Each structure stands twice: as structure tokens, then as C-alpha cells.
Amino acid sequence: MNALLRPAVALAALSAVLPLAAQTDPAPTQRQPVPEPKVQQIVIQDEGNRIEELRVRGQTQRIHVQPRNGAAYEVIPDSGATDIGSDPSSRRGAAGRRVWNVFNF
Secondary structure: OHHHHHHHHHHHHHHHHHHHHHOOOOOOOOOOOOOOOOEEEEEEEOOOEEEEEEEEOOEEEEEEEEEOOOOOEEEOOOOOOOOOOOOOOOOOOOOOOEEOOOOOO
16 A cells, blocks of 8 residues: 555645746846936037036036137046046046147048
8 A cells, every 4th residue: 555655645746846846937027227317518608718518417528618719628527537647646637627639620
């Protein structure tokens, strides 16, 4: 009789495990789409100058100055990404300095 119980026990164990094995992981959660960054183009113009400022996520990325009588130039904003500092001991590097594009075609 012991031999007759073994298949029954195995069948009972298998019937208890099969529903668990049939369950798969739920559908992967979809990631929320990353929102587009807030981009602002600010233009300030008076009789002598035109200043264009580009801000992405609230941080100034570019400042372009076009004087009425003179060559256009850019002011390097204070950020860690742009550092062409001429003085190695300077903490800010080139931030706030004017830069002219020499080969602007």
C-alpha cells in the first residue's frame, strides 16, 4: 500500500506546485516618460545691445551679446561644465568672462 500512496503524494505535491509555477512575473512596470526640460529663450534689447540668454531647467547655458556698434561675444555662465580658466588657482575659471568667436563664418 505504501507503493500506492507514493504516486498520490507526488500528484498532490505536483498539483500544489503547478499553480505557482504557472504564475509569471506581472507585466514589467512601464517607466514614466522623462519630462522634457524646461527651455527658456530670454531676449533683452535696448538701444545699444541685444542680449540673448538660453536657460535649460533654470540654469543659464548660453549668453550671447550683440552690441549695436561692435563684434558679438558670449559670456560664459558660471557652471562646472564649462571651464577654460586661464588661472589654475581660480575657483570660477572662465565664468563671467567674455569670449569672442574668431572664426565665425
